[in-house]
Amino acid sequence: xxxxxxxxxxxxxxxxxxxxxxxxxxxxxxxxxxxxxxxxxxxxxxxxxxxxxxxxxxxxxxxxxxxxxxxxxxxxxxxxxxxxxxxxxxxxxxxxxxxxxxxxxxxxxxxxxxxxxxxxxxxxxxxxxxxxxxxxxxxxxxxxxxxxxxxxxxxxxxxxxxxxxxxxxxxxxxxxxxxxxxxxxxxxxxxxxxxxxxxxxxxxxxxxxxxxxxxxxxxxxxxxxxxxxxxxxxxxxxxxxxxxxxxxxxxxxxxxxxxxxxxxxxxxx
Amino acid sequence: xxxxxxxxxxxxxxxxxxxxxxxxxxxxxxxxxxxxxxxxxxxxxxxxxxxxxxxxxxxxxxxxxxxxxxxxxxxxxxxxxxxxxxxxxxxxxxxxxxxxxxxxxxxxxxxxxxxxxxxxxxxxxxxxxxxxxxxxxxxxxxxxxxxxxxxxxxxxxxxxxxxxxxxxxxxxxxxxxxxxxxxxxxxxxxxxxxxxxxxxxxxxxxxxxxxxxxxxxxxxxxxxxxxxxxxxxxxxxxxxxxxxxxxxxxxxxxxxxxxxxxxxxxxxxxxxxxxxxxxxxxxxxxxxxxxxxxxxxxxxxxxxxxxxxxxxxxxxxxxxxxxxxxxxxxxxxxxxxxxxxxxxxxxxxxxxxxxxxxxxxxxxxxxxxxxxxxxxxxxxxxxxxxxxxxxxxxxxxxxxxxxxxxxxx
Numbered sequence: 001x002x003x004x005x006x007x008x009x010x011x012x013x014x015x016x017x018x019x020x021x022x023x024x025x026x027x028x029x030x031x032x033x034x035x036x037x038x039x040x041x042x043x044x045x046x047x048x049x050x051x052x053x054x055x056x057x058x059x060x061x062x063x064x065x066x067x068x069x070x071x072x073x074x075x076x077x078x079x080x081x082x083x084x085x086x087x088x089x090x091x092x093x094x095x096x097x098x099x100x101x102x103x104x105x106x107x108x109x110x111x112x113x114x115x116x117x118x119x120x121x122x123x124x125x126x127x128x129x130x131x132x133x134x135x136x137x138x139x140x141x142x143x144x145x146x147x148x149x150x151x152x153x154x155x156x157x158x159x160x161x162x163x164x165x166x167x168x169x170x171x172x173x174x175x176x177x178x179x180x181x182x183x184x185x186x187x188x189x190x191x192x193x194x195x196x197x198x199x200x201x202x203x204x205x206x207x208x209x210x211x212x213x214x215x216x217x218x219x220x221x222x223x224x225x226x227x228x229x230x231x232x233x234x235x236x237x238x239x240x241x242x243x244x245x246x247x248x249x250x251x252x253x254x255x256x257x258x259x260x261x262x263x264x265x266x267x268x269x
Numbered sequence: 270x271x272x273x274x275x276x277x278x279x280x281x282x283x284x285x286x287x288x289x290x291x292x293x294x295x296x297x298x299x300x301x302x303x304x305x306x307x308x309x310x311x312x313x314x315x316x317x318x319x320x321x322x323x324x325x326x327x328x329x330x331x332x333x334x335x336x337x338x339x340x341x342x343x344x345x346x347x348x349x350x351x352x353x354x355x356x357x358x359x360x361x362x363x364x365x366x367x368x369x370x371x372x373x374x375x376x377x378x379x380x381x382x383x384x385x386x387x388x389x390x391x392x393x394x395x396x397x398x399x400x401x402x403x404x405x406x407x408x409x410x411x412x413x414x415x416x417x418x419x420x421x422x423x424x425x426x427x428x429x430x431x432x433x434x435x436x437x438x439x440x441x442x443x444x445x446x447x448x449x450x451x452x453x454x455x456x457x458x459x460x461x462x463x464x465x466x467x468x469x470x471x472x473x474x475x476x477x478x479x480x481x482x483x484x485x486x487x488x489x490x491x492x493x494x495x496x497x498x499x500x501x502x503x504x505x506x507x508x509x510x511x512x513x514x515x516x517x518x519x520x521x522x523x524x525x526x527x528x529x530x531x532x533x534x535x536x537x538x539x540x541x542x543x544x545x546x547x548x549x550x551x552x553x554x555x556x557x558x559x560x561x562x563x564x565x566x567x568x569x570x571x572x573x574x575x576x577x578x579x580x581x582x583x584x585x586x587x588x589x590x591x592x593x594x595x596x597x598x599x600x601x602x603x604x605x606x607x608x609x610x611x612x613x614x615x616x617x618x619x620x621x622x623x624x625x626x627x628x629x630x631x632x633x634x635x636x637x638x639x640x641x642x643x644x645x646x647x648x649x650x651x652x653x654x655x656x657x658x659x660x661x662x663x664x665x666x667x668x669x670x671x672x673x674x675x676x677x678x
Contacts, residue, residue, distance in 0.1 A: 055577040056451060056563060058458045059301045065445050077575035103299055103562040108576030130299045130562070134289065155303035157465065162305070180303055181463040 003096040003124045004149050004172045007046055008207040017266045018229030019044055020209055021259060023236050024051035024067040025084055026076025028244040032251050037088050039256035041095050044263030052081045052101030059129040061184035067237040078105040082121040089122035098125040098151060111139040115146035125149035125172050133169055151175050164203055173207040184234030188213035190222045197226040217265030224266040232262060280603060282529035290479020295595035298478040300565045307465045312480045314385060331376045336366045342499035347626045355649035357642060359659040360496045369661030370492060370520045371402040375471055377488030379406040382469035389413040389468045393457040395422055395450035396586035397429025398661060399473030404438035414438040417456045419449035422586060429665060447580045450590050454564050474517025475594030478565030482594050489523025496656050497527050504654055510535045510645060513658035514637040516588035518597045520660035538597060539641040541583035542610035552581035552589050555601050555608040568595040584613035585633035611637040619643060632661035
């Protein structure tokens with residue numbers, strides 16, 4: 001069983017919700033990422049979502065855009081991201097790592113080469129923001145061959161019929177985008193998210209994680225009532241920017257500290 | 270992404286994009302899931318309206334009475350004589366209201382916005398021509414208009430920024446990334462994904478997710494349809510060659526598309542070679558780029574070995590873009606259109622030449638096509654004709670040219 005499915009089914013058995021944490025590889029500099037990944041695990045992250053820097057991150061709000069810019073100033077890219085995951089796996093074989101990014105760096109590497117390299121590096125899944133399932137038949141196929149999960153996104157605007165189609169192709173978990181907007185937006189509507197998740201539950205048994213707009217323990221807890229997991233990103237990336245000039249150890253510690261209260265809040269369910 | 274060359278004579282160009290929005294391997298819809306249903310709705314609405322006599326009559330009426338169409342096909346007699354080869358005709362899109370071909374498309378899309386019931390329109394702009402054209406039609410239809418423009422371009426194009434403000438638009442400077450057109454497009458996409466329920470995104474060129482490359486092409490094809498009948502009327506036959514500049518490629522596809530099935534008509538798209546193709550500082554993805562994914566479609570791009578989009582350069586802001594419309598990528602692979610490039614200096618020389626020889630000040634974008642046509646004409650004979658798309662007037666570029674000349678205007 002893939003690390004993602006195992007982790008999510010273990011959590012479910014314990015009656016707990018998954019905490020998914022997002023940082024950008026190489027933000028604010030390459031020395032920070034690996035330390036922070038380990039620190040996040042120590043502080044209670046269940047799944048690491050590692051952002052692959054891209055020059056044109058269309059789906060991101062200003063906070064994560066800056067994270068991509070800081071990372072790209074150090075030329076970190078997809079190849080470097082795979083190398084970081086490989087290093088992470090030297091001491092951590094259990095925590096699932098999902099790469100989150102945009103289609104072009106994967107396209108440039110080539111679907112088959114990517115799938116193979118990602119597998120070898122110890123990546124568990126890929127979430128591509130600008131790659132709807134219709135446009136990705138080859139990549140989906142190659143990921144499947146390499147036993148990597150292709151994480152599909154569902155949005156508040158996804159009609160039922162389309163959601164059914166996407167759900168039927170999905171594995172690992174479903175990523176529900178909680179709002180119409182970019183990452184870090186401030187208009188989360190909990191009741192609306194609950195309703196959509198309940199609707200999705202009628203179509204699938206796959207775990208559903210919710211991202212975009214979750215900023216603190218309170219919103220994480222509220223979303224965690226209906227979802228199987230919550231994704232926290234902008235909060236962490238904002239801290240990366242704030243502490244840009246500090247030592248890697250200090251940044252990793254501070255970012256790790258941020259998720260402690262969130263972990264606690266979602267465990268209070 | 271090696272695509273075998275298809276025999277272009279066997280292609281029915283009118284049948285593309287296909288049902289899924291692709292031109293061969295290009296085009297498509299590479300966007301956030303949140304936007305898919307809005308694109309489905311737009312596609313459905315456009316399919317319904319594109320052959321609707323009432324919608325088309327409304328569009329034609331605006332083109333005639335608001336834009337001033339048809340634009341003339343003008344025989345550039347002195348230039349032709351100086352070049353000493355083919356007869357050169359200019360399709361005078363510079364004479365349109367707002368001064369460029371851009372308005373053909375903004376009117377079409379604003380009518381779609383009106384039919385959709387959405388009262389807020391957004392646009393991205395580089396030099397400001399598409400922004401001005403969008404602000405113009407929004408003013409006329411009483412719509413709220415937001416224009417995203419790279420902070421660098423806001424500084425360089427102060428006059429167009431002021432024009433948009435006069436027209437009632439809000440201009441938002443974009444400070445992310447390279448602070449130019451591509452970043453303005455990213456920001457417009459972010460606005461759209463946030464306000465998708467009440468907002469219509471008016472894209473300025475034949476790029477972006479399906480159905481934009483198709484509907485922008487269809488609205489701009491008025492250029493080629495007019496040129497075709499005007500050429501037949503003036504010369505008794507079809508032109509031997511068409512020349513147009515290519516940034517995103519909307520004026521070029523507008524001229525080319527109605528001629529694609531005319532095998533005898535050669536076509537030349539002209540990209541910006543900036544400081545020269547060999548310098549790497551240019552905006553010529555069809556000449557030097559490779560296929561990739563940006564702004565909702567698969568197309569030729571300027572990118573590095575990691576798939577990061579690289580910064581471009583051209584003296585002409587309207588061509589300063591790292592991508593190109595997907596249909597152009599396909600036409601390149603098919604060999605139906607030849608894509609060349611003209612550098613900054615050649616374009617500036619053509620700008621000055623046309624101004625002095627024909628009394629027409631061309632946009633710097635269009636000056637790339639003029640420079641190319643000048644070379645091409647010399648290889649042809651006086652019984653042959655070239656139609657050049659004079660896509661815009663050069664008033665907006667006076668400051669740029671004066672600065673290069675060391676003159677403060």
